[in-house]
Amino acid sequence: MIIRSLLDTDLYKFTMMQVVLHQYPAAQVEYRFRCRTPGIDLVPLVGRLRDEIDALCTLRFTDSELDYLRGLRFIDSDFVDFLGLFQLNAKYVTVRPSDTAQGEIDLVISGPWLHTILFEVPLLAIINELYFASAHPTIDLGEGRARLHDKIARLRDTPGYERVRVADYGTRRRFSRDWHEEALGIMQAGWGSQLAGTSNVWFAMRQGLVPIGSMAHEYLQAFQSLGPRLRDSQTAALEAWAREYRGDLGIALSDVYGMDAFLRDFDMYFCKLFDGARHDSGDPFDWGDRMLAHYEANRVDPRTKTLVFSDGLTIPRVMELYKHFEGRCHLSFGVGTNLTNDMGPMPLNIVIKMTRCNGQPVAKLSDSPGKSMCDDPDYIAYLRRVFDLPAAA
Structure with missing residues (x-):
């Protein structure tokens, strides 16, 4: 089991999740995975990844973890009470080999934002660890x-x-x-x-x-x-x-x-x-x-x-x-x-990005080529017009 605590994630997941609980608890979202590193075959990892997702979804916050969160000045008590009842649910995640790109996987997270926001970081950490354990098992x-x-x-x-x-x-x-x-x-x-x-x-x-x-x-x-x-x-x-x-x-x-x-x-x-x-x-x-x-x-x-x-x-x-x-x-x-991850082998450039919210496409218009991610090119063009931005090169 790679992830052993629901706290094994980035702080901003909790700070954003608190806003979601208090202001947008009914929002529905979709996230998609992408490996930006060319030539990486992740398909052999699919079975083990599913097992790790199932294991992740057995975790609950412990009393000591909840006490720690309660001690952070910006975390509200009612949010910690909610986390005391919280558990990730594997029904919101699908993962399978891609039908269109050899070696790639289709990983989609879809469901209530409040109940899916904590998937991203541990799933990326799991994929990394599975990949390097498989590709470089004897690394020094x-x-x-x-x-x-x-x-x-x-x-x-x-x-x-x-x-x-x-x-x-x-x-x-x-x-x-x-x-x-x-x-x-x-x-x-x-x-x-x-x-x-x-x-x-x-x-x-x-x-x-x-x-x-x-x-x-x-x-x-x-x-x-x-x-x-x-x-x-x-x-x-x-x-x-x-x-x-x-x-x-x-x-x-x-x-x-x-x-x-x-x-x-x-x-x-x-x-x-x-x-x-x-x-x-x-x-x-x-x-x-x-x-x-x-x-x-x-x-x-x-x-x-x-x-x-x-x-x-x-x-x-x-x-x-x-x-x-x-x-x-x-x-x-x-x-x-x-x-x-500076161990010798090239690190993976992998991301999980939100692509939809409440059934509508959402996107980031990055200042760096290749960082934008959206499944609707017409929406990207519309977004650029609304924000008076030049068309992508």
Whole structure:
């Protein structure tokens, strides 16, 4: 059994789930899986994946886990009471070999948002672990340890970078659960206070780390169906977040419709209300410079705001970004695959994305080619027109 706790997921799944419970408990959604790495045959894993899904659906939150969640300042007591009754249900997940693409699998999650939102991260972690256990059964963990120690030493021992703080964002693409836990222990020992925390709630609880996260793309995508009108969906999502958290968890995700559309919606009110913004596609230097200029144009001191970088980061990239933005704002760095799956073999680039909400297509219009995912090209074209964005190249 790969997943042993329902807390073995990213914090933002719980923060979004609380909004769903309180404001949109009847929403119906669909998610789909995609492997972006070419030439990967996942079909032999289908049987074992189904077994792991069945095992995942036997899990319940323990009393100690519920007590831990109840102790987080932004988690409401009624939400924890709901989680005390919660259990994932395998009837919402279908997985089978693809009929159209050899070696690929069709994995679809469909059902109430409230009851399906916690599937994504553990399913991705399961697929990763099954794949690497099958494709690289005799891998030497010593290589991964050596690479991780080199990263730690580079950041820790280079003068001028003592104040850089890095968070682990690597649950969904980790090599394995056991390696993830060991890697976090190595990071704690090597980085000390330079390890800001982890997105993984289970390991945060077990290892005394700070759990980190706010919102993900699915949250803003859903508002394409939930919002008052499509053009106002991004604003509606941010307003709903503010109603729920009243200024807490104030990092806004900026790339669901691209940076131009985000800046049009992120007006002076949101600039002052939210603590900062997170980058997850496109050029991070350009994004950060534009974000800081936007704060200044809205009479907000950028030095009081936080820029969070989380798009495919490596430690050298973290250091480049820190050098560029240091002193101009607060900085946060979320590093995922490079910390939890740099073992020698090429990591998988796999995702599970929301594709429909309440029977309507939803999509992300990414600033990075290949990151968008939608099963309706006509809807993508319509979305671009509504947000006054150029047609995809």
